[in-house]
Amino acid sequence: MKVAVIGGTGLIGSQVVRKLNAAGHEAVPYAQSTGTDVLSGRGLDEAAAGADVLVNLTNSPTFDDASLAFFRTSMDNLLAAARKAGVGHFVILSIIGVDQVPELDYYRAKALQEEILAAGPVPYSIVRATQFMEFMDAVLSWTADGDTVRLPATPIQPIAAGDVADAVAEVAAGPPLGGIHKIAGPEVFPLDDLGRLTLAHQADDRTVVTDPTAGMFAAVKGDVLTDPDAHLAPTRYTDWLA
Template sequence: MKITVVGASGLIGTRLSENLRRSGHEVMAASLSLGVDTVSGKGLEAAVAGTDVIVDVTNAASFGDRAALDFFKASTKNLLAAATEAGVRHYLALSVVGTPRLVESDYFRAKMVQENLIRASGRPYTILRSTQFYEFISGLIDTGADGDVFRLPPAFMRPVAASDVAALLAELAVGAPLDDIAEISGPEQFGIDEIARIYLTANEDERQVVTDPSASYFGVELTEDALLPEAGARVATEKLSDWLYQSMGE
């Protein structure tokens, strides 16, 4: 099976491409660094020619203002048009758990637009929503920086290893389109403030975390369960403690 991975140079894309190749599939790696620009359309026709499946794991370079919206609108429209022209039989895209509840945020509003474009396209599709990656915890903590402390909300999340997300994407890519949304989360539930304390302690960082329910998450004030998956989500296996142990050794 020929599978085009769009965003192949990123955190998920690199892992996904490796998984698919190990399983014997032909992978076309497409990304801006590899000469494929989904916003302008440059290189896109060649990247999807003869492909059976497109896996869209692209992401916007900016999380604020209109940049994310402009990116996802242009990128997704171009990818869907290319998929139609090439007769691609499955369009698989990665999104974020909680997106419909977070549309006050510029970024999540843009992700909602991406999802809606895919659903309305008439193409056979699957959308996989994932919870926050362990690999992005550091960046999440930094959003709460306030002088010498971090102000973070206690809202719950179930973070997940990028490798587990990539493995499920590889499984979905070779299966029949769901024409629906699937979700994946990690095996454990933490408050954002709690996970920050665990992460900082593991990294011997003595800065303090202040629990602040009004602290925003990418511009949104969270309810307690806004970041939690729906019932029926795939539960990944790697625990935070195992991931931290492994990442500390790298």
């Protein structure tokens, strides 16, 4: 099976390519560095040609309202290329709870991406994952001020990028779902406690202060970023830290 992985050189994409090739498929990475541009459409026809499956792992460069235009344009271009090439399966990676946080521009943009794919001409699968463990340092940096990091107590169910890549590769190698496959980490933490755990492991003596107004995740109400019905990945956060 030939799989075109758009965004195939990034954190998830590079691992998906490696896992699919190890399983005996022909997975080819495409990115701006290989001459493929999802916004202009450059190189997309060539990437999709001969592919049985197209996996789109590209991401908006910003989290603001510009992300809406990014996903609209990129999906329109990718779907046109996939349809022209006769691709039989189109896979994207999205976020658990993405349709329940309209206050966040980026989440509305990812929900739009799902809607465009579901309404499009190509059989599809959507993989929704919880927050990546690898992003925790970035989350801490958003609200850091001197010796203090402010974080809300938003429930988070962190998942390792390697486990996400496993799920995407597995879905890509199977038949189109025509729906959503959900994956999550095995444990739920309040985000502020997760911050404390992370800093302690790094021997970082900054203090985490619980602040319900701090950072992007302050806009999240309740536990919508967790899902007890999702498939649980094996990697625990403390094991990942170690």
